[in-house]
Amino acid sequence: MFLFNNHKTDGMRPPRVLVIGFALTILIGAVLLTLPVASNSGASLRFLDALYTATSAVCVTGLVVLDTATQFTVFGQIVILILIQIGGLGFMTMSTLIALLIGKRILLRERLIMKEAMNQFSSAGIVRLSRNVLLTTLILESLGTAVLAARFARDYPLGKSLYLGLFHAVSAFCNAGFDIMGRLTGQFSSFTKYVADPVVSLTVCGLIITGGLGFPVIQEIIHYRRDRRLSLHAVLVLRTTLFLVLGGAILIFLFETGNPATFGGLGWGGRSLAAIFQSVTPRTAGFNTLGISSMRVGSVFFMILLMFIGASPSSTGGGIKTTTFGVLMATIIATISGHEETNLMKRRLPRDLILKAVTIFALAMTLVITVTLLMTFTEKAGFIDLLFEVTSAFGTVGLSTGITPNMTDVGRIFIIITMFVGRLGPLTIALALNNRASKRNVEYITDHVMIG
Numbered sequence: 001m002f003l004f005n006n007h008k009t010d011g012m013r014p015p016r017v018l019v020i021g022f023a024l025t026i027l028i029g030a031v032l033l034t035l036p037v038a039s040n041s042g043a044s045l046r047f048l049d050a051l052y053t054a055t056s057a058v059c060v061t062g063l064v065v066l067d068t069a070t071q072f073t074v075f076g077q078i079v080i081l082i083l084i085q086i087g088g089l090g091f092m093t094m095s096t097l098i099a100l101l102i103g104k105r106i107l108l109r110e111r112l113i114m115k116e117a118m119n120q121f122s123s124a125g126i127v128r129l130s131r132n133v134l135l136t137t138l139i140l141e142s143l144g145t146a147v148l149a150a151r152f153a154r155d156y157p158l159g160k161s162l163y164l165g166l167f168h169a170v171s172a173f174c175n176a177g178f179d180i181m182g183r184l185t186g187q188f189s190s191f192t193k194y195v196a197d198p199v200v201s202l203t204v205c206g207l208i209i210t211g212g213l214g215f216p217v218i219q220e221i222i223h224y225r226r227d228r229r230l231s232l233h234a235v236l237v238l239r240t241t242l243f244l245v246l247g248g249a250i251l252i253f254l255f256e257t258g259n260p261a262t263f264g265g266l267g268w269g270g271r272s273l274a275a276i277f278q279s280v281t282p283r284t285a286g287f288n289t290l291g292i293s294s295m296r297v298g299s300v301f302f303m304i305l306l307m308f309i310g311a312s313p314s315s316t317g318g319g320i321k322t323t324t325f326g327v328l329m330a331t332i333i334a335t336i337s338g339h340e341e342t343n344l345m346k347r348r349l350p351r352d353l354i355l356k357a358v359t360i361f362a363l364a365m366t367l368v369i370t371v372t373l374l375m376t377f378t379e380k381a382g383f384i385d386l387l388f389e390v391t392s393a394f395g396t397v398g399l400s401t402g403i404t405p406n407m408t409d410v411g412r413i414f415i416i417i418t419m420f421v422g423r424l425g426p427l428t429i430a431l432a433l434n435n436r437a438s439k440r441n442v443e444y445i446t447d448h449v450m451i452g
Contacts, residue, residue, distance in 0.1 A: 029054035029083045038076030055416045057083035059423035060316055062177020062286030062398020065405050069182030088174025088316035133215045144169030144207045151199045172207035175317040177286015177398030195289035196270030201277050208285040212311030232347050237312045240322040248279030248306055252299050261294035282306035284317030286398020293402045304388055307395035318396030318422045320364045327357040363426035368394050371414050378410045394422035
């Protein structure tokens with residue numbers, strides 16, 4: 001890959017390298033998707049639509065302006081699948097794999113970039129972590145492929161079932177939300193045919209949750225029997241994830257009970273599966289078993305909150321992240337309780353960590369609100385639909401109330417930018433755009449302003 005042993009990157013800071021790397025990957029993917037061989041029609045896809053699709057794939061979002069199964073050939077779908085895998089793991093992890101395979105040394109600068117890409121505290125052991133990430137991904141995606149293919153084999157030929165299993169296992173683990181069910185169950189149908197199917201629903205949910213935990217947390221879980229401990233980070237991720245999934249499932253179940261457009265015809269088991277699935281998938285996955293446009297406003301708004309929070313750091317998902325949400329909640333509780341310090345699970349959180357969480361939340365909220373307001377001028381859709389779409393793009397979720405295919409070109413550009421910022425993180429983008437690399441060691445006098 002271009003990053004290794006390339007003197008042109010020597011003067012770039014890691015955030016800028018990451019931004020450029022993701023942008024180049026998207027551009028290459030867009031060019032490939034414009035090739036006539038990528039489209040079932042045999043004609044070249046419009047570049048903006050190809051750019052939108054490539055951005056959605058690399059940013060593991062899943063928002064699509066064209067149905068993946070009916071628009072793209074097997075070649076086009078494989079391009080999308082490769083972009084999803086690169087985007088889910090991070091192009092630096094893929095670069096590391098290629099560099100190791102061809103015998104290249106991973107130098108200090110590359111290790112620092114990898115540390116930034118994987119959101120680690122230190123570059124020590126970063127190459128080993130990358131190897132473990134690749135191995136874990138291969139194992140989990142293979143297991144998901146096997147289970148889904150076995151289930152699809154009841155409905156489709158073996159070859160088709162294997163392809164369906166592979167595509168959706170990779171898409172689910174990478175929290176991408178792309179599906180190729182369009183030719184089988186209708187365009188943009190996702191997994192609505194399998195709303196009450198426990199094998200498909202629970203397997204996809206399992207892949208989504210695992211991919212969204214973050215690779216460091218997965219490694220801690222794998223080695224728990226040996227180490228007999230979990231870090232504060234891992235415990236916070238697991239508790240927050242459990243709280244959001246269970247809480248979301250309960251609320252969606254309550255909101256949708258009595259709604260014939262979603263729960264109509266479903267028994268208690270089917271309703272429970274649907275509620276769990278729609279609680280898990282806003283955590284940046286983008287699949288759906290219920291028609292989002294048919295859900296009640298309360299459910300849609302709550303899913304917006306879940307999408308905004310998103311997955312966990314160093315995962316395949318987006319959003320402000322579960323740990324950011326957890327730190328903010330702990331800070332609010334500490335402030336209300338009159339504590340000068342923020343404590344979490346009998347540990348004191350450093351001030352710079354709290355400031356980072358607040359900054360990420362503020363930048364993310366500003367982005368979502370600004371883009372939503374701008375799109376009220378360009379799109380003919382309701383405010384809640386636009387807010388849902390923008391939040392879905394920022395959280396790299398891919399869920400939509402159905403307005404995506406009808407958006408204007410300007411609206412699509414807004415969503416492309418939002419997906420890009422959401423995948424890399426608003427703070428990474430801000431640091432990449434900031435030309436000041438040094439810190440100013442100036443300490444001013446303390447003063448006060450009135451708050452609240």
